[in-house]
Amino acid sequence: MQLDHFDLSILRYLQVNCRHPADAIGVEIGLSATAVQRRIRRLREVGVIQAEVAVIAPDAVGYPLVLLVELVFAKGLADTIDQFKRQMLALPEVQQCYYVAGEYDFMLVLHAASMADYEAFTRAVFFKNSNIIKFRTTVVMDAVKRGLTLPI
Amino acid sequence: MQLDHFDLSILRYLQVNCRHPADAIGVEIGLSATAVQRRIRRLREVGVIQAEVAVIAPDAVGYPLVLLVELVFAKGLADTIDQFKRQMLALPEVQQCYYVAGEYDFMLVLHAASMADYEAFTRAVFFKNSNIIKFRTTVVMDAVKRGLTLPI
């Protein structure tokens, strides 16, 4: 799907605040409210807008710890990789999961209530998986920026 | 602020879909639509809900490349760290920025239109900063999971 500069302008508003009213966007970019709404609906249908979500403060709900994990897998096992991806998608502790090229194979961003909880997680997920050769955990001191905003 | 189980239930819905109607949430958790909305408003005011945003498909808007960057800073310069944090907040290419404890000092998740663009970015931001001793870039092959959903 081809996006024109109107679509991009609309997305620029919505990626910061998806409750920004369509008519307000309209006056700012020079389009009627209906036109803006039609475009938003199409962007949703086509999947350019993947979701509209509330960003929650992690400490407010008891998940103050942020951890970064680098994982190394045993090579030559395509199935295990796919299986692990599915597992990561299903686990709520895992906020983000990147399959990468380089020294390690996966990078995870995850939240935990406490170090003890995280340790239990590593036992249940990492140690149990014999295809994981090693993993390295890094503790986040300050989540300076935590968003999904693109430079459009 | 203390959250009861109603608040947590509401957040559970909104962190997946912030357009989920209040009355629909109401019937599912056993509360009137108004009560739900009042709670949502308070959650917004207090900052438990930090933002409500649209998640945009990066490739659809011309940012298919995801890069992870680990940065090492020269030690003993608190000011430079703060200054760098502010810079990261301002740069749209930087989706996420974590100040970490361990071998390196920062971990960044960033999006780029092309490798050439990313190279230009490293010149403008990393090489120009003399406090950065070294940095390591990892290319993401598959952004398996990319969200901000907490395990509440």
Added chain:
DNA sequence: CCTGAAAAGTAACCGGC
């Protein structure tokens, strides 16, 4: 693009714990 209709969200008031 404009209009009216439907739906969602907002605000003010009432009642019970």
Added chain:
DNA sequence: GCCGGTTACTTTTCAGG
């Protein structure tokens, strides 16, 4: 007095012309 419920009102969104 604090919350939840009901009602009336406003804003936003949706559908036909």
